[in-house]
Amino acid sequence: MDKILVLIEHRDAQILDHNLGALGFATQCARRWNADVCALILSNNPLALSSKLASKKINEIVHVQHEILKNYTLDGYTAVLRQWIEKNSPKMVVFSHTSIGWDVGPSLAASFQAGIVTDISALAFEGSEPIFSRQVYNGKLVEKVKIKKAPYFVTVERGGFASVEEGGAPQVQSFDVSLDNVQFRTEFIGVEVAQKAAVDLAKSNIIVAGGRGVGKKENFHVIEDLAHALGGDFAASRPVVDNEWVERDRQVGSSGKTVAPKLYLACGISGAIQHLSGMKKSNVIVAINKDPHAPIFGVAHFGIVGDLFEIVPALIEEAKSQGIAHR
Amino acid sequence: MNIVVCVKAVPDMESDFKIGSDRRNIENSHIVFKMNSFDEYAVEAALQLKEKFSGEVLIVSIGGEETKQVMRKAFAMGADRGILVNDSHCNDSDAIVVSKLLKAALLDFPYDLILTGVQAEDDTQSQVGPLLASALNIPHVTVVTHLETTDGKALQVKRELEGGAFEVVKLKAPALLTIQTGINNPRYPSLPGIMKAKKKEIKELTLSSLNLSPQNVGARGSLVERVSLEEPKVQSQAEILQGSAKEIARELLSKLKERKVF
Numbered sequence: 001m002d003k004i005l006v007l008i009e010h011r012d013a014q015i016l017d018h019n020l021g022a023l024g025f026a027t028q029c030a031r032r033w034n035a036d037v038c039a040l041i042l043s044n045n046p047l048a049l050s051s052k053l054a055s056k057k058i059n060e061i062v063h064v065q066h067e068i069l070k071n072y073t074l075d076g077y078t079a080v081l082r083q084w085i086e087k088n089s090p091k092m093v094v095f096s097h098t099s100i101g102w103d104v105g106p107s108l109a110a111s112f113q114a115g116i117v118t119d120i121s122a123l124a125f126e127g128s129e130p131i132f133s134r135q136v137y138n139g140k141l142v143e144k145v146k147i148k149k150a151p152y153f154v155t156v157e158r159g160g161f162a163s164v165e166e167g168g169a170p171q172v173q174s175f176d177v178s179l180d181n182v183q184f185r186t187e188f189i190g191v192e193v194a195q196k197a198a199v200d201l202a203k204s205n206i207i208v209a210g211g212r213g214v215g216k217k218e219n220f221h222v223i224e225d226l227a228h229a230l231g232g233d234f235a236a237s238r239p240v241v242d243n244e245w246v247e248r249d250r251q252v253g254s255s256g257k258t259v260a261p262k263l264y265l266a267c268g269i270s271g272a273i274q275h276l277s278g279m280k281k282s283n284v285i286v287a288i289n290k291d292p293h294a295p296i297f298g299v300a301h302f303g304i305v306g307d308l309f310e311i312v313p314a315l316i317e318e319a320k321s322q323g324i325a326h327r
Numbered sequence: 328m329n330i331v332v333c334v335k336a337v338p339d340m341e342s343d344f345k346i347g348s349d350r351r352n353i354e355n356s357h358i359v360f361k362m363n364s365f366d367e368y369a370v371e372a373a374l375q376l377k378e379k380f381s382g383e384v385l386i387v388s389i390g391g392e393e394t395k396q397v398m399r400k401a402f403a404m405g406a407d408r409g410i411l412v413n414d415s416h417c418n419d420s421d422a423i424v425v426s427k428l429l430k431a432a433l434l435d436f437p438y439d440l441i442l443t444g445v446q447a448e449d450d451t452q453s454q455v456g457p458l459l460a461s462a463l464n465i466p467h468v469t470v471v472t473h474l475e476t477t478d479g480k481a482l483q484v485k486r487e488l489e490g491g492a493f494e495v496v497k498l499k500a501p502a503l504l505t506i507q508t509g510i511n512n513p514r515y516p517s518l519p520g521i522m523k524a525k526k527k528e529i530k531e532l533t534l535s536s537l538n539l540s541p542q543n544v545g546a547r548g549s550l551v552e553r554v555s556l557e558e559p560k561v562q563s564q565a566e567i568l569q570g571s572a573k574e575i576a577r578e579l580l581s582k583l584k585e586r587k588v589f
């Protein structure tokens with residue numbers, strides 16, 4: 001039986017949620033190929049982690065235990081994955097598109113003379129051949145790609161696929177590795193968590209977010225003013241934070257906060273995949289953007305195509321005259 | 328300290344993208360190319376290290392005429408010279424092939440550090456950096472947001488994790504780092520910089536000068552193949568509000584009240 005390997009990621013002794021989507025992706029392929037899905041947990045204590053997967057509809061949970069696997073290192077993970085792949089010759093190797101997946105996936109694929117496609121957002125088949133969809137040009141277009149021959153190495157969009165189903169009873173196995181001859185060229189020193197924010201955006205009901213379209217720091221007050229007039233909080237996309245117009249703890253997106261307020265109003269934000277992953281579950285999404293093709297309109301419920309410097313002041317005035325903030 | 332920065336010319340993302348008649352590429356005629364914004368941060372990081380430790384900053388790219396402008400921008404910022412693999416056989420190469428081409432182009436250069444952007448804005452693969460590192464058999468760290476070195480050899484970096492956390496990693500040059508936006512403030516080219524840039528050398532290489540055969544590059548040499556390029560399917564079609572700013576503001580607030588936001 002063919003195998004599909006899925007690398008399970010963890011942090012702070014917790015399996016990360018996005019793994020469930022990667023497993024969901026893998027089970028779609030497994031159904032088509034009648035293959036087994038094997039979830040690999042590399043850790044100093046895999047047993048403590050694997051309970052979260054114990055009832056998922058997958059075939060195997062593979063524990064790889066070693067003190068050195070407590071934290072991610074490029075050389076440690078590469079060595080373990082290479083040994084497992086050499087022994088099991090999987091048809092497909094699945095990573096999440098994350099700081100681990102994109103770090104270890106490409107070079108591993110190259111070492112097996114295999115092709116790799118990253119940040120996959122949708123999957124289809126032509127016969128038994130997988131066709132992968134992925135965003136290009138900042139989400140304005142989608143490309144469909146294939147890998148000419150198996151094994152297929154992939155990283156899948158974080159949160160891009162439905163979670164693997166419940167109702168399975170995977171076999172738990174251990175895989176013994178030898179890491180004695182591995183040269184560790186990078187040394188893990190530690191993890192720094194993000195600073196505690198002055199405002200907890202995850203609790204906000206109304207968020208007004210500004211992007212690069214706001215133009216400069218001196219302009220950003222219009223976003224703050226609108227947030228205030230609507231009785232909400234303000235947030236920002238990454239370039240705004242990189243340019244130091246706003247503190248980092250207000251960044252929404254994959255490397256910032258994940259939010260799901262009643263209202264998310266995006267002003268001058270294009271809607272890159274990393275921004276969307278932090279806000280697309282919001283109840284009502286409104287986008288103001290002068291580019292009618294901006295991908296943010298693809299997730300918005302209401303769209304305004306125009307200059308935010310005309311629309312936002314009008315909104316502030318209207319909201320104030322209706323006393324919205326005091327409702 | 329000799330530093331290589333790999334840069335890519337990419338379309339301005341605010342362009343109106345049209346799918347070409349082959350249904351596999353965009354129509355290029357009206358597109359304005361610029362330096363991949365992630366690479367601007369990589370160039371700046373290299374220049375800061377050069378200022379501290381002296382040495383050379385070499386810009387490497389694969390592309391055509393549009394790429395020369397982008398390399399000149401890096402020169403105007405302060406980079407010293409460039410190598411451009413300019414050969415149409417390389418079109419449609421996948422990331423693994425691109426990394427082999429870059430490796431071949433770097434053959435004679437005694438680098439201490441190689442920097443790339445985290446990803447290219449156009450195809451966002453985030454593959455070429457790690458692939459080049461493994462082809463050269465040097466370690467890599469991706470998504471670097473902070474870089475410290477006191478001697479140009481021992482490096483301590485921070486890399487970004489999901490959700491706003493960072494990982495601190497130590498390693499030794501030679502190494503490859505993929506640079507994330509926000510690590511620095513890329514400088515604007517100065518007027519004297521722009522003047523000097525015109526005289527800096529771009530060495531152009533073709534496949535034959537790299538001793539590579541057309542079979543092993545481009546679509547033929549690649550394992551990953553683009554089948555088609557399409558308009559995105561949107562799940563929910565946004566309701567577009569129209570009118571004067573004032574009308575739009577009123578209508579939006581009343582729609583939001585209907586939706587019980589307020």
Ligand SMILES: Cc1cc2nc3c(=O)[nH]c(=O)nc-3n(C[C@H](O)[C@H](O)[C@H](O)COP(=O)(O)OP(=O)(O)OC[C@H]3O[C@@H](n4cnc5c(N)ncnc54)[C@H](O)[C@@H]3O)c2cc1C
Nearest residue numbers: 211212213237238253254255256268269270275290291308
């Ligand atoms: C590993 C990684 C992690 C990342 N994490 C995040 C993250 O957590 N959060 C995040 O946001 N990004 C993140 N990014 C960056 C992301 O890819 C985009 O670059 C970013 O989201 C773009 O921000 P933006 O939409 O504000 O800017 P742009 O993409 O430049 O868009 C600006 C928009 O403003 C519009 N505009 C301009 N002027 C006006 C005007 N006057 N009126 C109305 N509209 C106007 C333009 O049409 C354009 O659509 C990450 C990237 C990587 C590689």
